[in-house]
Every structure is written in structure tokens, then in C-alpha cells.
Amino acid sequence: MADRPVIGIFGAGKVGTALARLLVDGGYEVALTGSPRQTALDLLVSVVAPGARVATPAELVERSDVIIVAVPFGKAATVPWEAFDGKVVVDATNYWPPVDGHIAEIDADERSTSEIHAALNPRARVVKSLNHLGYHDMEDDAMPAGSPLRRALAVVGDDEGAREVVARLIDDLGFDPVDGGGLANGRALEPGHPAFGREHSASELAALLDAERVLAA
Ligand SMILES: NC(=O)c1ccc[n+]([C@@H]2O[C@H](COP(=O)([O-])OP(=O)(O)OC[C@H]3O[C@@H](n4cnc5c(N)ncnc54)[C@H](OP(=O)(O)O)[C@@H]3O)[C@@H](O)[C@H]2O)c1
Secondary structure, three states, X not given: OOOOOOEEEEOOOHHHHHHHHHHHHOOOOEEEEOOOOOOOHHHHHHHHOEOEEEOOHHHHHHHOOEEEEOOOHHHHHHOOHHHOOOOEEEEOOOOOHHHHOOOXXXXXXXXXXXXHHHOOOOOOEEEEOOOOOOHHHHHHOXXXXXXXXXXXXXXXXXXXXXXXXXXXXXXXXXXXXXXOOOHHHHHHHOOOOOOOOOOOOHHHHHHHHHHHHHHHO
């Protein structure tokens, strides 16, 4: 992987386009693929994320080192997980009943939602991150490294090398990465948990993740 990995984003909505703008600003090559029912995607991307390009799902997967999944949770199965062998995949999705409705099998599943996604392709190097930051804060709260008020974002996943790749990305996006260990710890980043949607420094976020691990043990 080059110093700056090529980034492919599934989902050209609020999160996908905010991340694309930040990443393009940071010098990354970025491709986006949208919903099959989204029309005029080239025009939309040229206006809201200039510098990013539109790709088909197959092109995006082939060209990207890091794939960010930013589609509604209920649509995640429409993303081609089977093609993600060996890719670092950032799962930015949240199971969000106001949008997704209640999905009985998810409600009954003990796993973190990113473990559920990772099981769709055990050869994908799935990392959960970015899901616990509101899209409107992605650009507003991004700050240079060393800023005293810099906000922290967690990075969890079972592949340590993938966590390191995503941690560098988080730092370049303007946030302090906090290594949260294995993917099962992703539950701590889900809606309803204290890390979700709130501003924390790196030490505060690390303490929250530790506390949830103790509770879960
Ligand atoms: N909004 C936030 O502040 C926030 C923050 C962090 C994480 N998240 C999570 O990030 C995900 C995206 O949120 P969002 O707010 O960006 O949603 P959004 O504005 O609705 O954008 C998601 C886009 O993904 C498209 N899509 C659906 N299936 C796709 C596929 N197979 N390939 C490519 N694109 C596809 C959707 O199209 P259709 O309309 O056709 O489905 C929609 O245009 C959600 O899981 C959400 O929970 C949201």
C-alpha cells in the first residue's frame, strides 16, 4: 500500500460526501459509488465533493486500498462484501431503527453490528470507525494534530495492521485515533453507548472503551 492509500467510499450521502471532501483536501485519491437509484451522481459529486471521482462498484473495489462503507445499515447487504478479500474495510454504518426500522434478527444478535458485517467476508480486514461522529461534525471538528481540543475517534478491528492503516487515516482526517482493540469492542461505539456522538479527548475515549470492556467481561 502506498503512503497515501487510495480510498473508495460506498455511499454518496451525508457521510460519504463529507468524508470525500476531507480526504480530497488531505491529498487522498478518492472514489465514490452511489445507490443504483441515484441519478446524476457525476454532477452531484462534482459539486459537493470536487476532486473525488465516481466509480462503479467493481472499479472502486479493484482500485481502492481502503474501502469505507457509508450506506444505510439496512442496505449494507447490497454492498459487495464478497469482493473485499484482503481490503481494509471501514464500517461506518450504524443500526439506526428510525431509518432502518427494527430488524428482528439484528435485535436478537449478540454480536456488534460490525462483527455481523465482517462475517459476510472473513477475508476482509474490517475495522469499525467513523460511525460515532455526526456527519456535520466531520468537517467542523477536524483539527490539526496537537490541537488541545482535538476530538478522538476509536478504531476497532481484529486485524492490527488494518487498525494501524485506519488510525493514520483518522489522524489525517483531523482526529486523534484511539486503538480500541478487537471488533467485538465495537459495541461500545454503537448508538446508545457513551462514546456515540459525543466529543471526547483521546484519554477520555480510551477510558470509556476500557470501562465498557470491564462491564462486558
Ligand atoms: N448521518 C450521520 O451523521 C452519520 C454519522 C456516522 C455514521 N452514519 C452511518 O453511516 C451510514 C450512512 O449515513 P448517511 O447519513 O450518509 O446516509 P445517507 O445520507 O442516506 O447516504 C447513504 C447513501 O448510500 C446509498 N446506498 C445505499 N445502498 C448503496 C450501495 N449498495 N452502494 C452505494 N451506495 C448505496 C443510499 O442510497 P439509497 O437512498 O438508495 O439507499 C444513500 O444515497 C449509515 O449507516 C449511518 O447510520 C451516519
